[in-house]
Amino acid sequence: MTKRPVKLLSVWIAISSVIIIAGIVLFCLLGFNRSAEKTDYKSVEVQYDVVTDITTDAVDTLKKTCNDTFKAQGLKVTAFEAVKEVDSNSGSETGNIKLVYSFSPSVSDEAIQAAGSALKTVVSEALKDGRLPSSAEIFVNVHAGEGRTFYEAIWRGAVGLAVGAVVAFVYIGVRFGVAAALTGLTNGVNAVLLTLAFFAITRIPVYAFAPLLFAAVAAIVSLLIWLLQCMKMRENFKDPSYAALSADDAVEQSSRTARKYVIGVVIALAVVLAVCGGFATAGVRLFLLSALIPVAAASYSSIFFGPALHVPVKAAFDRMKANRKKNYAGKPKAEKENKD
Secondary structure: OOOOOHHHHHHHHHHHHHHHHHHHHHHHHOOOOOOOOOOOEEEEEEEEEOOOOOOOOHHHHHHHHHHHHHHHHHOOOOOOEEEEEOOOOOEEEEEEEEEEEEEEOOOHHHHHHHHHHHHHHHHHHHHHHOOOOOEEEEEEEEEEOOOOOHHHHHHHHHHHHHHHHHHHHHHHHHOOOOHHHHHHHHHHHHHHHHHHHHHHHHHHOOOOOOHHHHHHHHHHHHHHHHHHHHHHHHHHHHHHHHHHHHHHHHHHHHHHHHHHHHEEEEEHHHHHHHHHHOOOOOOHHHHHHOOHHHHHHHHHHHHHHHHHHHHHHHHHHHHHHHHHHHHHHHHHHHHHHOOO
């Protein structure tokens, strides 16, 4: 026999509390892992353009020239990438190559500029003395930048998300009652906090703007799932057989009837994100596959946490409604006795 929703409420609250508190602590200490984007960076790009086909020996010579120059300047290369140029019309390689050397952000601007100037001189000499093909054109470019987080835009997004939550709260309250609105709002907040906490704990790489978007996904999916459950509850509660049930039993039975529709929607959404992420570019893939996390958090919040929470909330509002009816029925009787 399965436990009724309200019996597990303390369990869901404990699970959510542990994850959220751990996420808050790690966020305060480490923040989110923003390694997915370039923050502070220093790099030197060497563009090798050739009229005739480039030879392997020439490429190796150019690489050795660059490495020796950086070593002589006291710089340590942290990452290297050789990018072959592709013709946009034919799709074939042109023979031109761009060598990208990355350095630690702690390297001073003066040091990186000096290394770039030294490399230009060495490459020029190598072209003159024949170590590199004289038909080649080599360009050396130095890049240095500082990553910045636009907090004003993030705060505006957060305010927009809060306004959207209030609008959703009002809509659910008007259509399904204040009790359903309070539960739905709590579900959404729980899903958002769980999503952000999960990214802080697991250190999954994200872009600076991504946590806010993931929070929005969690809120929207949570709202969608709860709306489906509210529509099913309203339909079920009109059935006379539900009138004799307690709040716990009524919510439990209604949640069971809605679960198959909710799970179907969640699975369909997860499949769409997974398939699109599988065929997308690396940057888009990182976002789409990571979006499965807020979907999972919203599903947990609205399928398990929500019904368990809605039992005491509904019971409290049912008692208030019964008391109002009792007081309203007793008022005319008291007025009649006073007249007599």
